Amino acid sequence: MWEMLSYPFFQSALIAGTLSAAMCALVGVYVLLKRIVFVGITLAQLASLGVAVALLIDVHPMIMALVTTLSGVACFAMTRVGQRVPQEGVIGASYVMAAALGIICVAKNPVGEARNLKVLFGNILSVHTGEMVALAVLLAVLAIVHVVFYKEFLFVSFDPETAQAQGINVRGWDLLLYLTIGLAIAFSIHSMGVLLVFALLLVPAMTARLVAHRMMALFTLAIGFGVIAVPLGLYLAVRIDLPTGTAVAGTCVVMLLAVLTVRGLYRSAGRLAAGAAVLMLAFSLAMPGSVAAQDTDVERRLQELQQEIDDLRQSLASQQLRLPGALLLNPEMRVEGNFQGSYLAGGLARRAEQEGFSNNRFNLREVELGFRASVDPFAVLEAVISAQHLAEIEFEDGEEELEGPPGEVEFEEAHLTFARLPFSLRGKLGLMRTSFGEYNDDDPDEFPQIDPPNIITQLYGDEGEGWKEPGVNLNYQFASPFSERMTHVLWFGLYSGENGTAFHGGQLTEPVWFTRFELFYEVAPRAGLELGLSYAKGKRLDSYFDDNGNGNGDADGNGNGLGRMSVVAQDDDDDDNGDDDEEGCVGCLVGEFDSTLMNLHFEFDWRPPLYSLEHSFGFLAELFYSSVERHDGTLNQFGAYALTQYAVNANFAIGARFDVVNCPGFYNSLCANLGVEEGETLGIDELEDRSEWAFSPILTFNPSPFLTLRAQYKHTHRSYAENSQEFLLQALFIIGYERPDVF
Amino acid sequence: MTTFSATMRSALLGVLALALVLAPGGWAAEHGHSAFLVGSSTDFTAIAKEIGKDRVQVYSPLPGYQEPELYIEEVFPSWIIQASRADGYVRIGLFADVWADSLVIDARNPLIYPGAPGHVDASQGIQVLEVPTGPVDRSRGEIHLQGNPHYLLDPLNAKVVADSILRALIAISPEEADFFTANAEDFKRRIDEAMVRWQEMAAPLQGKKLAAYHRTWSYLLKRFGLDIVGYVEPKPGIAPSPLEIRNLVNAMVRLDVRLIIHAPVYHPRTPRAVARQVLDRIGEPVTVLKLPAHVGGVPEADNYFTLFDYILTTLNEVLN
Structure with missing residues (x-):
């Protein structure tokens, strides 16, 4: 027997088993005295439900067992006996519920049934050190509680009526007692399993009850029987190859039968005891024979067991690691940060609200929190929440005023992607980037630049985030009939029209719709070019709102076609947030002027076919055409940018951007506002003269694929306002899932 | 208003008509093969070819000198087209070819969705080396969360992979089961022989x-x-x-x-x-x-x- 003790798994099994046995036997005496055997097994079953749930949602089994068991304790201690539904009924129903839910949890657990069943039935051989420590601490606590409140517990257990009459809080003491029972069960269940916990709760106490005449003796003997059963059962399990938990439980029962027999013989009792004695004798006679026969095999058997446990541990470890981050049903997560610094060397300062950040300060431009998971076999949900911390500069009477810094939290994106639509279509539903042109199709952080292209800010405002909207879109990708290397994508989308600049005041009766055609051509294994044409048309309100929520065009409705603005102008709140007012309008007004946008884009990406990590080259050009219907005619303008980057090695890249914009003339385009007196609007001729161009060299350093440091110098030349020279710095970082994107 | 509705209607009709005309299907059969397999690496297509011989057509998006694990973001459109025609997809698994997730989804081909018999995660059944332990985060670089994915550089693992591919091929084309099984057995026998050498x-x-x-x-x-x-x-x-x-x-x-x-x-x-x-x-x-x-x-x-x-x-x- 002694050689077994040298095996670590046997040592832990012995220690954990003994601790659990002592604990269960101690509280088991009360289970027996209070005749709440049924409560005992129900609590054990609830605890095992906790283990099953814990495995499903990946928390520690002991914690979940504690939660379910203590809920059970609370429930049983609160229900009164003598109501229409007897307490036994409640307990029985709980047992059924716990057993059924436990089986359901196991069946629905993606990790696999075999492992869970093993854990549900307890696996005393795979106890961890942490669990042993927890068991030891709990045993000490329970022992102290039971010694200190010994009298109270006995009183309320034996004679609750008298106790009540003497003014003792019977329910309170009962609850505490139940609590200790629940704790003992919850802590033991993971290593011992339902059957063994129940056996240790009941049988040692019963056995002790047969021979003990005083309370102290009853407790001592119960704990003694429990504690002896564990090494005995483990020894038998190893010797004659039995499942360990069952062997210990069986040993308890054999001890009970033995005591019954001795007592029966002693008292010359009836047939039952005699029969039990015969059974027990047969069992104990059979055992030494088999033990002797297998004596030489013990060593081998122990080694096999150790091997089995090592294998089990290894397979458990690998199974857990094979789940992506052991997330089970939780979504994948990602945190993306964009931190910027900006220094204005001269000229016109930025407007944080439209351009995303302000000059001469550090800006936490954005922290994005992304979640992604399959909703069902047909749809994938991606939700991105972004928080910003911007400093805002207000222009009033030509003066700059620093406000804020306001923090803002908003939904960046939240959409369902359907990959299994009929006719091989792919669909998106929800708040999304609209896919109009290349910038609106990708995450803005994917482009190798710090500030958004000027034309994007002028067309869509919104801090240069580009155009995102609630709506639906469909796309269809197909092979080109001309070449194997060529593919095409067709898009069609329908959006509300809430952008606020190019389109606003939209409703489903007057939606914005867009369509796009793309052509890809693969030049080499890691090089391709893309040509796309997009078209969007929608409605726009006939004026815009300044930061105080007032129509800046014709707030008083004095007759130049902007009469509807008065509805909005009355909403003259004091907040500085134009958004609220605009949103109010989206609900109450429908835009009546047409906005038409067209986009032509060309992209070329190249990596060397062999040493593809070493270099890369990218070029993207987008040309925008806008046709804007106004009260005084139609304004047709062009804007464009070209962005390029060459990676000189795996870490460093140099790039540049050239912007040229003719003011598109939306009422709240930045270029239509600067230098305009309050209450005035620019005519078409004045807007046609407003243009700007900008040039930016850009330097990028990637220490790893997950961190980007970037510097950009930007010179902007404006025909309608001061030029500006800026130095920009940026740190971009991402943790969590990476988004594989279609080229 | 009328122009809008009209345009929208015609655009939708156009999309649907194109979809009907160009919808992929039965591509492999049309081209005289009983199965068309796409694999994340050339190793899989090589093994699939050993099992399927001339009755299986194979395609791997990457040339053998490239490393699938280095493609993080790019899924090229031509890969999607090939995958949309495939009867089966063999992936490396172990987070080595993460892009295969979006490739399989973008292909819109139910035959190769995860869970379909044509979707093979070849790492199943492999004794994986270098499974990370302890805290796993990016401070250790782009480590493989599920262990080293270069398992086909042990020739004995090819036997396991061959069995996985064989199962998929039989599911795709049951009438050829005997042919595939015989070839797979032959492949495994030749691996054993070569192993001695x-x-x-x-x-x-x-x-x-x-x-x-x-x-x-x-x-x-x-x-x-x-x-x-x-x-x-x-x-x-x-x-x-x-x-x-x-x-x-x-x-x-x-x-x-x-x-x-x-x-x-x-x-x-x-x-x-x-x-x-x-x-x-x-x-x-x-x-x-x-x-x-x-x-x-x-x-x-x-x-x-x-x-x-x-x-x-x-x-x-x-x-x-």
């Missing part, structure tokens, strides 16, 4: 020490008993720091290591710099050797058997 070739390599660029070779070196002393890029995906290079040079000098191997995709510049530093210290030349990590990695390694013939022959030439 390879072990003989590797006998003089036992215990030889070498350095490598990336943890590409763990399965190979374990199977054939070579000893690795360090990596040029100890944190995967992160360029080595000067300290890391110095540590490697010191280790190579201390243990008298004269060989650095690298997969074709990695530029030999840094390994050569390391080799020069070691040369300066020990006065003996250090070889920087390009070895194929997949079928097709070098022209000589044009199938799964010649891959190992080439690797072992070259290692023998250099080390002995």
Whole structure:
């Protein structure tokens, strides 16, 4: 027997088993005295439900067992006996519920049934050190509680009526007692399993009850029987190859039968005891024979067991690691940060609200929190929440005023992607980037630049985030009939029209719709070019709102076609947030002027076919055409940018951007506002003269694929306002899932 | 208003009409094969070809000299088109070909969705090496969360993969089951035979020490008993720091290591710099050797058997 003790798994099994046995036997005496055997097994079953749930949602089994068991304790201690539904009924129903839910949890657990069943039935051989420590601490606590409140517990257990009459809080003491029972069960269940916990709760106490005449003796003997059963059962399990938990439980029962027999013989009792004695004798006679026969095999058997446990541990470890981050049903997560610094060397300062950040300060431009998971076999949900911390500069009477810094939290994106639509279509539903042109199709952080292209800010405002909207879109990708290397994508989308600049005041009766055609051509294994044409048309309100929520065009409705603005102008709140007012309008007004946008884009990406990590080259050009219907005619303008980057090695890249914009003339385009007196609007001729161009060299350093440091110098030349020279710095970082994107 | 509705209606009709005309389907059958398999690497297509012979058409988006694990973001449209026509998809698994997730979804082809019999995660049943333990985060570089995915550099793992592919092929084309099964058995038998030859070739390599660029070779070196002393890029995906290079040079000098191997995709510049530093210290030349990590990695390694013939022959030439 002694050689077994040298095996670590046997040592832990012995220690954990003994601790659990002592604990269960101690509280088991009360289970027996209070005749709440049924409560005992129900609590054990609830605890095992906790283990099953814990495995499903990946928390520690002991914690979940504690939660379910203590809920059970609370429930049983609160229900009164003598109501229409007897307490036994409640307990029985709980047992059924716990057993059924436990089986359901196991069946629905993606990790696999075999492992869970093993854990549900307890696996005393795979106890961890942490669990042993927890068991030891709990045993000490329970022992102290039971010694200190010994009298109270006995009183309320034996004679609750008298106790009540003497003014003792019977329910309170009962609850505490139940609590200790629940704790003992919850802590033991993971290593011992339902059957063994129940056996240790009941049988040692019963056995002790047969021979003990005083309370102290009853407790001592119960704990003694429990504690002896564990090494005995483990020894038998190893010797004659039995499942360990069952062997210990069986040993308890054999001890009970033995005591019954001795007592029966002693008292010359009836047939039952005699029969039990015969059974027990047969069992104990059979055992030494088999033990002797297998004596030489013990060593081998122990080694096999150790091997089995090592294998089990290894397979458990690998199974857990094979789940992506052991997330089970939780979504994948990602945190993306964009931190910027900006220094204005001269000229016109930025407007944080439209351009995303302000000059001469550090800006936490954005922290994005992304979640992604399959909703069902047909749809994938991606939700991105972004928080910003911007400093805002207000222009009033030509003066700059620093406000804020306001923090803002908003939904960046939240959409369902359907990959299994009929006719091989792919669909998106929800708040999304609209896919109009290349910038609106990708995450803005994917482009190798710090500030958004000027034309994007002028067309869509919104801090240069580009155009995102609630709506639906469909796309269809197909092979080109001309070449194997060529593919095409067709898009069609329908959006509300809430952008606020190019389109606003939209409703489903007057939606914005867009369509796009793309052509890809693969030049080499890691090089391709893309040509796309997009078209969007929608409605726009006939004026815009300044930061105080007032129509800046014709707030008083004095007759130049902007009469509807008065509805909005009355909403003259004091907040500085134009958004609220605009949103109010989206609900109450429908835009009546047409906005038409067209986009032509060309992209070329190249990596060397062999040493593809070493270099890369990218070029993207987008040309925008806008046709804007106004009260005084139609304004047709062009804007464009070209962005390029060459990676000189795996870490460093140099790039540049050239912007040229003719003011598109939306009422709240930045270029239509600067230098305009309050209450005035620019005519078409004045807007046609407003243009700007900008040039930016850009330097990028990637220490790893997950961190980007970037510097950009930007010179902007404006025909309608001061030029500006800026130095920009940026740190971009991402943790969590990476988004594989279609080229 | 009327123009809008009209335009919208015609646009929708146009999309639907195009969809009907160009919808893929029955592509493999049209082209005279019973199955069309797409694989994340050339190793899979090579093994699939061994099992399916001329009755199976295969396609791998990457040439053998590329590394699937280095493609993080790009899924090229032509891959999607091929996958949309496929009857089956064989992926590496173990988070090596993460892009295959979006490829399979974008292909809109129910035959290759995860869970379909045509979707094969070839890592199933493989005894995976180097499964990370302890806290796993990006401070350790782009480590493989589920262990080293270069498992096909141990020829015995090809037998497991062959069984996985065989199951998929039988599910795709049950009438050819006998043909596929016989070929798979034959392939496994030939692996066993070749294994004897390879072990003989590797006998003089036992215990030889070498350095490598990336943890590409763990399965190979374990199977054939070579000893690795360090990596040029100890944190995967992160360029080595000067300290890391110095540590490697010191280790190579201390243990008298004269060989650095690298997969074709990695530029030999840094390994050569390391080799020069070691040369300066020990006065003996250090070889920087390009070895194929997949079928097709070098022209000589044009199938799964010649891959190992080439690797072992070259290692023998250099080390002995």
